[in-house]
Amino acid sequence: xxxxxxxxxxxxxxxxxxxLSALEAQTVRPxxxxxDSGSTDExxxxxxxxxxxxxxxxxxxxxxxxxLNLGAAAASAEIHGALSAHxxxxxxxxxxxxxxxxxxxxxxxxxxTNRLADGSTSRTCSSRAPSISxx
Numbered sequence: 001x002x003x004x005x006x007x008x009x010x011x012x013x014x015x016x017x018x019x020l021s022a023l024e025a026q027t028v029r030p031x032x033x034x035x036d037s038g039s040t041d042e043x044x045x046x047x048x049x050x051x052x053x054x055x056x057x058x059x060x061x062x063x064x065x066x067x068l069n070l071g072a073a074a075a076s077a078e079i080h081g082a083l084s085a086h087x088x089x090x091x092x093x094x095x096x097x098x099x100x101x102x103x104x105x106x107x108x109x110x111x112x113t114n115r116l117a118d119g120s121t122s123r124t125c126s127s128r129a130p131s132i133s134x135x
Contacts, residue, residue, distance in 0.1 A: 001078065001079060001099045001102060002028075002030070002031070002076075002077040002078065002079070003028070003030045003031070003077050003078075003079040003080070003081055003095060003098075003099060004030060004031040004032075004033055004071075004072075004075030004076060004077035004079070004080050004081070005023055005030040005031070005032055005033065005080075005081040005082070005083060005095070006033045006035060006067075006068055006071030006072065006075065006080060006081065006082050006083070007019060007020070007023075007032065007033065007034050007035070007051075007071075007082075007083050007084070007085055008035050008037070008064070008067045008068070008071070008082070008083075008084050008085065009034060009035070009036045009037070009039060009043050009044075009047070009084075009085040010036065010037045010038060010039050010043070010059065010062070011039050011040060011041045011043060012039070012041075012043050012085035012086065013039075013041040013042040013043045013046055015085045015086050016034075016043050016046050016047050016085050017046055017047075017050070018088060019083060019085050019086075019087060019088055020032060020034075020047060020050035020051065021050065022088050022089050023050075023083075023089065023095075024050060025092050026089065026092055026093075026094065026095045026096065027092050027093050027095070027096045028095050028096045028099060030077070030081065030095055031052045031053070031075060031076055031077050032050060032051045032052050032053075033051070033052065033053045033055065033071045033074050033075050034047050034051045034053070034054050034055065035055045035056075035057065035067045035068075035070055035071040036054065036055070036056050036057070037056075037057050037058070037059050037061075037062035037067060038056075038057070038058055038059030038060075038062070043085075044056075053074045053075075055070050055071055055074050057070060068082055079099065079102065081095070081098070089112075090112065094112065098110045098112075
């Protein structure tokens with residue numbers, strides 16, 4: 001099973017290589033789609049060597065759902081995942097574990113644990129949680 005991971009960015013030069021290298025290190029290498037919403041820093045230039053597809057959208061048109069929809073339209077895999085550039089997979093098996101759950105026909109989506117910078121978990125920062133959903 002193959003997955004496309006959609007990474008949303010804007011002015012994330014300080015984070016983008018970390019998230020993209022973590023995706024590259026997965027035991028199952030995903031297609032990486034970067035959706036950038038008008039970065040004025042080096043985000044896009046730093047990301048180019050790591051990504052399979054770049055989707056650019058004007059900052060004035062940014063809405064989280066719109067960015068994900070644009071990324072999904074550019075994605076080629078059956079399963080789509082979403083990360084913001086400040087997020088990281090927890091380890092190299094993050095995607096493989098998620099994809100394995102789709103062997104059960106009752107599974108329509110999976111999600112990760114919300115972890116804060118100090119390593120603690122939070123139920124209130126859902127925008128920081130990596131999630132995988134079937135399209």
